[in-house]
Amino acid sequence: MKNILEQINSLEVIHIDLDNYAIYVKQNKQVNQILHTLVKDMTVDEYIHSFSKDDLIDLIPAVIRTGVADGYKQGRGFVSEPKQFYMQRCLELNNRIEYLENMIVSLGGHPKMQIVDKNNLIH
Structure with a gap:
């Protein structure tokens, strides 16, 4: 077990x-x-x-x-990294989404258009 x-x-x-x-x-x-x-x-x-x-x-x-x-640093999983690590990843993703939204607007699109990557809705 x-x-x-x-x-x-x-x-x-x-x-x-x-x-x-x-x-x-x-x-x-x-x-x-x-x-x-x-x-x-x-x-x-x-x-x-x-x-x-x-x-x-x-x-x-x-x-x-x-x-x-x-003190747990080996292995993979959400406990093996500090919580701050995940918050940083979220903030980076959020910044990337914001950048893509601004790019869509600059090209004449609506800011709330759905952003799709490999058929997966990411925003």
Whole structure:
């Protein structure tokens, strides 16, 4: 069985919220099991109520509170990098989208046109 860090890192990051610095994963049975291991100072239900948005949940506060991420630098996954790393990536992407929007406007397009890359909607 995977250790807790491997379990966390195997989760797919669905959404990063720049407004509240949250990194969301889909709430499911696996995430609830991880929370039962991590959350010590409140019930899992209280944690879910405090850190969920629709069917997504921000797992980072629980991870940081338990110190699971402290000093961990090897491997891949959202716990293995500082949260600031993801915020920086989001800001860079946001700047790129803003640049593309301005370029669309300068070419006579509407600023809220959909931007598609390889058939994937990126904005």
